[in-house]
Amino acid sequence: QQQVRQSPQSLTVWEGETAILNCSYEDSTFDYFPWYHQFPGESPALLIAIRPVSNKKEDGRFTIFFNKREKKFSLHIADSQPGDSATYFCGCSSFSKLVFGQGTSLSVVP
Amino acid sequence: NAGVIQTPRHKVTGKGQEATLWCEPISGHSAVFWYRQTIVQGLEFLTYFRNQAPIDDSGMPKERFSAQMPNQSHSTLKIQSTQPQDSAVYLCASSLGGASAETLYFGSGTRLTVL
Numbered sequence: 001q002q003q004v005r006q007s008p009q010s011l012t013v014w015e016g017e018t019a020i021l022n023c024s025y026e027d028s029t030f031d032y033f034p035w036y037h038q039f040p041g042e043s044p045a046l047l048i049a050i051r052p053v054s055n056k057k058e059d060g061r062f063t064i065f066f067n068k069r070e071k072k073f074s075l076h077i078a079d080s081q082p083g084d085s086a087t088y089f090c091g092c093s094s095f096s097k098l099v100f101g102q103g104t105s106l107s108v109v110p
Numbered sequence: 111n112a113g114v115i116q117t118p119r120h121k122v123t124g125k126g127q128e129a130t131l132w133c134e135p136i137s138g139h140s141a142v143f144w145y146r147q148t149i150v151q152g153l154e155f156l157t158y159f160r161n162q163a164p165i166d167d168s169g170m171p172k173e174r175f176s177a178q179m180p181n182q183s184h185s186t187l188k189i190q191s192t193q194p195q196d197s198a199v200y201l202c203a204s205s206l207g208g209a210s211a212e213t214l215y216f217g218s219g220t221r222l223t224v225l
Contacts, residue, residue: 032210043201043216043217043219044201046214049211089152095210096141096160096165096208096209096212097158098143100154102150
């Protein structure tokens with residue numbers, strides 16, 4: 001299932017920096033784009049999501065930027081904290097079927 | 111609300127044996143999803159049900175894998191003749207109605223190890 005491509009595979013940032021995680025897709029029928037995060041030993045959980053009618057969605061330090069023409073979207077984590085260290089999965093959904101990218105392992109160094 | 115319950119948490123099988131994984135969705139949720147998680151592939155979609163009916167099984171390997179939802183309170187994923195490459199964490203998730211923009215709530219997963 002290569003419908004959703006995510007990069008980078010791993011990312012290390014210093015505390016306070018902005019982490020940028022990227023996702024691209026191919027299928028134009030996708031109509032909902034969530035990001036899930038997964039902490040070690042836990043299950044994935046919804047972090048933030050966007051519909052293609054918008055090109056930006058903010059929730060505190062977390063922002064999704066969406067480019068429908070290029071079929072790309074990204075998650076920006078501002079003022080990264082060590083507690084943000086986790087694996088992040090971008091998702092794309094159509095007709096209720098949600099597929100995920102391969103994940104980005106984020107480490108935030110104090 | 112206990113969340114999505116998956117049993118067993120860990121299962122070890124020998125090559126060629128059968129494995130059955132169980133999932134109890136959140137009460138009141140009518141959509142159930144199965145995913146397989148590995149380091150290499152990430153979260154792979156396998157199949158999903160809405161109101162107990164199979165809707166999309168496009169991610170299921172055509173041989174050896176099958177899923178059922180005999181009632182609204184549980185779903186099973188069965189793997190026949192398990193192979194080492196089936197080793198993974200199998201995650202079940204449920205959502206309220208199965209609409210596209212709904213949040214998926216994941217269970218803790220079943221870690222399958224095939225020796």
